[in-house]
Amino acid sequence: EAELLREIRIQMRAKDLLESSVAPIDPDNCRREPRSRTASRTKQERLGFLQDKSFSFKPRINPTVPDFEGLYRAFQRDAIRRCETKEATRTKPFKLRTSNLRCRQRQANERTQVRHRRGAQLSKVSMQKSHSLTGLSSLSSNTLPVHITDATRKRESAIRYSQDNKKERDKEGNNWLEKHKKKCQALHKSVNSRAKALDPHRSLKEAQKEKAKQNWRNITERTKEYRKELEEMQLRVKNRPYLFEQVTK
Incomplete structure (x- = not known):
């Protein structure tokens, strides 16, 4: 009975849903409105003009x-035919004759005079520099004049001062190393001598020598004993009577 009631309820509910349902929306009504006639x-x-195939313009081909x-x-x-071979440019030697001008010669002479004056007042180092400058000024007339400033000097x-200091430091370092080596050697010798004097035990070298001597003595004694025993055996064999002599006795 319960199942029948359930089936009846399902059928009644289906009928109610069918009656209350509505038809779907008509797709024809939802279409877009066609374009206006003016646009078309x-x-x-x-x-x-794209549809008309009879064009008036025809380009030349x-x-x-x-x-x-x-x-x-x-x-x-x-x-x-037009190509023309051109010779390559070659440089010619030339001489720069600016040093032969009078104004340049005067300037060079004035500079040499000033350098000589300064050289008389400066120390030995400055004297050496002035000599180098005069050597530069005494070059040939074709060369350009050289001017050395105070900054370069x-x-x-x-x-030069830094190089001299470096050499002195190197010498001092070498001397210190030699002295240190000598001190270390002397200290090592003194320590070894004192350790030997205070140590009651003998050194390994001396013990090895004594051990070798003792072993050599033992070997010589054993060889002597072996030879002595061998001689005694030989004497016993010689003095022993033969078998037939033993039987007759």
């Missing part, structure tokens, strides 16, 4: 294809 007319006017290889050969022939003196 303007489109036809603008794009109407050159159907012949040029011979590119022949044109290239002709171009090469013309280029070879100071730089050279500083470099």
